[in-house]
Every structure is written in structure tokens, then in C-alpha cells.
Amino acid sequence: MFLVSLRFKNKLIKNQRAIFLLLAANSISGVAQGISMLAVPWYFTGILQRADLFAVCYLVITAASLFWGVYSGALIDRHSRKSIFLWLNAGGLLALAGVSLYGYMAGQLHWLAVISVFATTVFVYTVHFPNLYAFAQEITPRHDYARITSLLEIQGQITFTVAGGLAAALLQGFDGHLSAWGNAIQLPFQIKAWSIQQIFLVNTLTYAITLLLVWRIQSMPVVEKKMDTAPLPDRLKSGFVFLQKHPLLFQFGNASLLVFLTVLVFGTYVSTVFVKNYLQGDGAVYALSDMAFSVGSLLAGFLTTRVFGEKNAVKGIIILSLVAAGLYAFMTVNRVFVLFYLANFLIGSCNAAVRIQRITFLFHHIPNHIIGRTNSVLFVVSVLFRLGLIAVLNLPFFLQGEQIKYAVWVLAGICATGGVLLARSYKQLLRMPDVPRT
Numbered sequence: 001m002f003l004v005s006l007r008f009k010n011k012l013i014k015n016q017r018a019i020f021l022l023l024a025a026n027s028i029s030g031v032a033q034g035i036s037m038l039a040v041p042w043y044f045t046g047i048l049q050r051a052d053l054f055a056v057c058y059l060v061i062t063a064a065s066l067f068w069g070v071y072s073g074a075l076i077d078r079h080s081r082k083s084i085f086l087w088l089n090a091g092g093l094l095a096l097a098g099v100s101l102y103g104y105m106a107g108q109l110h111w112l113a114v115i116s117v118f119a120t121t122v123f124v125y126t127v128h129f130p131n132l133y134a135f136a137q138e139i140t141p142r143h144d145y146a147r148i149t150s151l152l153e154i155q156g157q158i159t160f161t162v163a164g165g166l167a168a169a170l171l172q173g174f175d176g177h178l179s180a181w182g183n184a185i186q187l188p189f190q191i192k193a194w195s196i197q198q199i200f201l202v203n204t205l206t207y208a209i210t211l212l213l214v215w216r217i218q219s220m221p222v223v224e225k226k227m228d229t230a231p232l233p234d235r236l237k238s239g240f241v242f243l244q245k246h247p248l249l250f251q252f253g254n255a256s257l258l259v260f261l262t263v264l265v266f267g268t269y270v271s272t273v274f275v276k277n278y279l280q281g282d283g284a285v286y287a288l289s290d291m292a293f294s295v296g297s298l299l300a301g302f303l304t305t306r307v308f309g310e311k312n313a314v315k316g317i318i319i320l321s322l323v324a325a326g327l328y329a330f331m332t333v334n335r336v337f338v339l340f341y342l343a344n345f346l347i348g349s350c351n352a353a354v355r356i357q358r359i360t361f362l363f364h365h366i367p368n369h370i371i372g373r374t375n376s377v378l379f380v381v382s383v384l385f386r387l388g389l390i391a392v393l394n395l396p397f398f399l400q401g402e403q404i405k406y407a408v409w410v411l412a413g414i415c416a417t418g419g420v421l422l423a424r425s426y427k428q429l430l431r432m433p434d435v436p437r438t
Helices: 016-047 051-078 081-106 113-139 140-173 196-215 232-245 247-255 258-278 284-308 313-331 338-363 368-393 404-424 427-429
Strands: 177-180 183-186
Touching: 016 051, 016 081, 016 113, 016 196, 016 258, 016 284, 051 081, 051 113, 051 183, 051 258, 051 368, 081 113, 081 196, 081 232, 081 284, 113 140, 113 196, 113 338, 140 284, 140 338, 177 247, 232 247, 232 368, 247 338, 247 368, 247 404, 247 427, 258 284, 258 313, 258 338, 258 368, 258 404, 284 338, 313 338, 313 404, 313 427, 338 368, 404 427
Parallel strands: none
Antiparallel strands: 177 183
């Protein structure tokens, strides 16, 4: 699929092999991140029955990632993006190998060891995606921005679909029975539940494969990369200075990120409690809803550019933010599993389409030599907002019985707010000229 998709407008693109390896490496690392990001929350909620404990840990990890996120932008713009990928995957490999080895030796894992894997994944994730997009912008011609962001979303969702469904199924096991539209379906296979340390071992292997793929990447930047040798404090401030000079871009970067923020909080925390307390479902329901979300994201990866085009990115984000708000609201009045899957499918489509259009817009308006630090500023703002949101949703009110549905209403309101904010600045955003890449 990748080889066919890599036939860009300029057929003689020099970095076709580099882009292919980048996509392949991102696919494998998507499995690594997906397994941990989805298996650990369900382990706490569905296995340990400690959703409250995971919420507190998630809050602490998110707070810690705030400081790491600020520094990561300076790293991305100062050092080779390929080297950063190598160090990230090497670190993830060593951390997970140590935890899984300890689990095999002890026969089980303490919850602290399990949450340490989640923390490691969050810290890798914090640097991985800003570095991925900066690297992609660095080696991709301007007129292929929309295509490369679509490809990254497509392959990322394929692997995340596999990882998410597999993680939940392996933790709880699968007896071959499915229920769809009120009918019982017997599949010709069963999956025996794995221990959490076995799942982490598979995760370790994916990091090793990614490391080898990234090692083979040889690229030729299509722009001259400026090496910022200023002291670290000055490099950290430059991202804030750039956005201070472009306040409209700052507003766009934050408002267009709200759908993804709700998806992140819903997928890692709210969804498990919602499935268990409100829908009265099990791990299979959680796994299938996540797979439906990813399939929707995959479809959006193929269709977004064709439906909206690059020039209608802002309009598309406004529409899809409002649609996502409506879908969250729909979840709170529905208890039918199939309709819950459908809502996740459509939210996945909205989220992926918004991400593609958002990154494409930022590529056109942020120079490559500062995109890492600029994204780190936007990341800091999103983390601060996420911290507040997690703290609120962790109140006992939301965790009692079916009241988790009100947490979903909060997410709906956030998506609607993003759409309204962008609508108010729509004409100004359309008039923004592209900024030079160098």
C-alpha cells in the first residue's frame, strides 16, 4: 500500500525510500505505543478494578510530561530528527525489557511497574509525534504536505486498530463469542488471556524492530536546516516569541487541537469507565469500540483531502468539531452497543480528518527550523488544559454509577467550543499567507 501511495506529484522525489521507511517505522512504533496506551488503562479498570488509582496516576504522569514537552521542542529543532527517533526507541526498548523481565522472574507485576510502562509510553509519545511531523515536513515538498499527513494518519490508524483490539483481547481473553445486532456470533478461534508481562514483551520487540528500520533511513532534506546554537533558555523562548508574533496561529493551534484532546482523555480514561458503568459492557465492548474508532480514522485518512482539500482546512475543522460534539452527546442517550461502535467510528473519522487538516495548515504557516519549539508551546497549553480536565473528571461525582455520562457531556462541550472559536476567526485565518520554510 505504501509503495503505491508514495507516487507523489513529482515522480522523481529523492526521499521516496526515506519516507517509506519512516512510514514503516511509524507503523511498528504505533503498535508499541498502542498496546501500552490501551492495555494499561483496561488493566487497572477491568482487571484490578481500580479506575480511581489509574486516574490519579494519569494526572501525575500528564503533569510530569508538561516539563518534558517544553524541552522536547528544543531537542527536535536542535538535533537530527533521525537520531531522536533512535534514542526514543532505544529508551522504550530498555524500559519495557526491564519491566517484562522482572515480571517473568517474579511471576507477576506490581501496579507500580505497570504504570511505569504507561509513563514511559507517554514520554516517548510526547516527543515521537512532534518529531515525526517535523521530520516529515523536512523531507517533503510543500505541494505534498496534505498527502504525507494523510499517509501518516492512515498507517498510524491501521496499526493502532490492531494494537488496541489485540491489547484488550489479550488481557481479558476471548472465547470466540460476539454479539452484533442482538445476534450471537461464534468465531472459529479463541484467545487465551495473557499476563501483562507477556504483553509488555511483545511491546519490547516492536521497539526493537522500529529501531532497526529508523537506522536504515537515509534522507535528503528539501530545505536547508538552520542549526540553532543559542543557549537552551533562549531556544525554549523562541517558540513562545514566534507565536506571540502570530496570535491567530496560536489560537488556531489550540482550538483545532480540542477534538484530539477529548479523544485522548476519552480513550485513555473515560471510555473504560463508560463501558463498564454506563453500558454495562466488558473488555470485548471496549476493544470493539476502539477498533471502530480506528477504522473510522483510517477511512478519514483516505477521504479527507479529497473531500475538503487543502484550501478548505479551516472550514473542515469547524464542521467536524461540531459533529464530534454531537456524537459525544449522542453517546449519553444510547445504551445499544452497535450504536456506541458507530459513534466511535464517526468520532474517529472526525478526529483523523481534523488532525490531517490541522497539521497541513501548520506545515504551511510554520518554518521547519522552529516547528518543534512551536509545537511544544501548543503542547504545553494542551497539557495544562488536559490536567484540569482530568482533575475535574476524576471527582467522585463522575465515577459513581452511571454519572460518567456527564463526563462525556463535558467532552461534547469542549469540541463545540473549539468549533465556535475557529468560526469566529474564520475569515482572518483564510487570509493568512504562507510563511517561508527557511
